[in-house]
Amino acid sequence: MKMAAEVRWLLIFHVFLVIASVLGEIPHRKFEYKYSFKPPYLAQKDGGVPFWEYGGNAIASAENVRVAPSLRSQKGAIWVKQPVLFDWWEVELIFRVTGRGRIGADGLAFWYTSSKGAYNGTVFGSSDQWNGLGIFFDSFDNDNKHNNPYIMGVINDGTKTFDHTNDGMTQLSAGCLRDFRNKPFATRAKVEYYQNTLTVLFHNGMTNNEQDYEMCFRVENVVLPKGGFFGVSAATGGLADDHDVSHFLTHSLFPPGQLRPDGQKVSLEEQQKLSQEYLDYQKKLEQQKEEYRRDHPEERREREEFEEYFETDNQRELRQIFSGQSQMFDALRELNRKLDEIVGRQERSLSLISQLQLGGVQATGGQPGQQVQLIDTIRRQEVDTLLGNQNVIINTAREIKSFVNEVYSKTDTILNNQARAPTAQVQQMGYDYHSLISEMRDGLNTLKRDVGQMNTKVGSGSTDCPTTNCLTTTMFLLFVAIQMVILLGYSLYRDNKEAQAKKLY
Numbered sequence: 001m002k003m004a005a006e007v008r009w010l011l012i013f014h015v016f017l018v019i020a021s022v023l024g025e026i027p028h029r030k031f032e033y034k035y036s037f038k039p040p041y042l043a044q045k046d047g048g049v050p051f052w053e054y055g056g057n058a059i060a061s062a063e064n065v066r067v068a069p070s071l072r073s074q075k076g077a078i079w080v081k082q083p084v085l086f087d088w089w090e091v092e093l094i095f096r097v098t099g100r101g102r103i104g105a106d107g108l109a110f111w112y113t114s115s116k117g118a119y120n121g122t123v124f125g126s127s128d129q130w131n132g133l134g135i136f137f138d139s140f141d142n143d144n145k146h147n148n149p150y151i152m153g154v155i156n157d158g159t160k161t162f163d164h165t166n167d168g169m170t171q172l173s174a175g176c177l178r179d180f181r182n183k184p185f186a187t188r189a190k191v192e193y194y195q196n197t198l199t200v201l202f203h204n205g206m207t208n209n210e211q212d213y214e215m216c217f218r219v220e221n222v223v224l225p226k227g228g229f230f231g232v233s234a235a236t237g238g239l240a241d242d243h244d245v246s247h248f249l250t251h252s253l254f255p256p257g258q259l260r261p262d263g264q265k266v267s268l269e270e271q272q273k274l275s276q277e278y279l280d281y282q283k284k285l286e287q288q289k290e291e292y293r294r295d296h297p298e299e300r301r302e303r304e305e306f307e308e309y310f311e312t313d314n315q316r317e318l319r320q321i322f323s324g325q326s327q328m329f330d331a332l333r334e335l336n337r338k339l340d341e342i343v344g345r346q347e348r349s350l351s352l353i354s355q356l357q358l359g360g361v362q363a364t365g366g367q368p369g370q371q372v373q374l375i376d377t378i379r380r381q382e383v384d385t386l387l388g389n390q391n392v393i394i395n396t397a398r399e400i401k402s403f404v405n406e407v408y409s410k411t412d413t414i415l416n417n418q419a420r421a422p423t424a425q426v427q428q429m430g431y432d433y434h435s436l437i438s439e440m441r442d443g444l445n446t447l448k449r450d451v452g453q454m455n456t457k458v459g460s461g462s463t464d465c466p467t468t469n470c471l472t473t474t475m476f477l478l479f480v481a482i483q484m485v486i487l488l489g490y491s492l493y494r495d496n497k498e499a500q501a502k503k504l505y
């Protein structure tokens with residue numbers, strides 16, 4: 001009992017260690033509203049986006065920021081006002097790139113740079129020779145390698161000029177081929193910079209499920225300048241897409257156990273200041289809402305209600321198509337996952353089989369422990385079942401054999417019986433006749449011999465025989481005839497009696 005208690009404590013200790021290590025890897029997240037924007041009321045009444053400034057051809061509305069509209073040679077950008085005060089962060093960007101053409105241009109860029117870029121630069125609407133990170137959503141295939149739309153991460157130290165003619169292929173740190181244009185739902189990108197690892201996840205906008213992020217790329221040992229600025233820019237060329245960003249959601253990330261770098265002394269004051277600022281902002285928003293409702297009293301509400309409760313046939317059809325598609329997508333993904341699982345299993349079994357074959361060759365000198373383990377893990381059950389089946393088959397075969405033997409012997413006896421039964425009776429009768437006839441023949445033979453002897457005696461001299469007592473030929477024949485009659489009568493009598501006996505039975 002004492003031992004068991006000790007073991008239990010040891011187990012609990014280990015579980016705690018595991019939990020602690022797991023928790024130790026998950027960073028603390030904090031939403032940074034000063035580095036974010038999202039609808040509704042993304043832009044205020046005066047057109048300004050709180051904590052952000054935009055320029056060029058960018059237009060902000062209550063629902064999104066149209067960074068570059070679908071007109072030729074447009075450029076625009078939106079930059080955060082304050083520098084980023086935290087080391088590690090995650091930005092979720094929800095955006096749509098839409099255009100009527102089969103191909104579009106030029107693309108959209110997410111920035112984290114040491115200083116704000118221009119509003120009409122040459123790299124997707126912003127400045128070239130940036131210092132920091134650019135994530136480019138490049139729609140147009142400048143180098144004609146049929147590899148666009150493409151997502152790439154390019155890190156620059158402020159000296160390199162972006163290689164547009166090669167779509168930046170020589171400069172990118174990593175990238176992935178993903179089509180982000182004209183999707184039924186908004187596309188999303190999650191850019192995470194944590195402990196010098198840059199991770200970009202992408203959501204292809206085929207479903208409305210927020211969990212459908214896929215890995216685009218991950219780069220380690222990335223060093224970005226501290227105190228940089230977030231920004232989004234976009235540009236069009238000869239071809240033009242609408243580049244709309246609806247959400248820019250920033251979270252600061254802190255390793256567990258680490259407090260904010262600016263310390264807690266400042267934070268008390270600053271926290272109050274920030275929360276006051278936030279409350280003011282909320283109030284301002286509410287005020288604006290009220291004002292808007294006052295300015296547009298009835299029609300607005302009616303229109304909203306109408307839009308809420310009714311949808312046109314086309315809308316309904318589209319919605320149904322989208323939902324069907326997303327269901328198909330889900331099913332496909334599930335299938336894909338299962339296929340992967342099957343392929344993995346197959347590969348594993350193949351490798352195990354090859355190991356077994358190798359092990360069979362080196363069975364004497366190899367590692368027996370491994371062999372036994374392999375057999376135990378894979379085939380034991382199957383072999384057991386096979387052996388069992390074989391035993392059953394052997395037993396059945398034996399039973400069948402004995403049964404066949406039995407049948408054979410039985411048929412043999414039946415055949416014998418059948419063959420014997422009728423002939424036995426005939427033989428019995430025949431035997432009687434034969435014996436009778438042979439008896440008669442014997443009798444006749446003795447008679448003949450006696451007659452012969454008599455004849456020789458008669459021939460040798462009549463003096464030896466007294467004439468009165470001597471047997472004459474007539475007497476002798478008469479005697480023979482009487483004997484034969486008696487024998488025949490007896491045999492007839494016997495046959496008759498036997499026939500009567502059979503009738504009775």
Ligand SMILES: [Ca+2]
Nearest residue numbers: 138140142167
């Ligand atoms: Ca390009």
Ligand SMILES: [Ca+2]
Nearest residue numbers: 141142143167
């Ligand atoms: Ca290309």
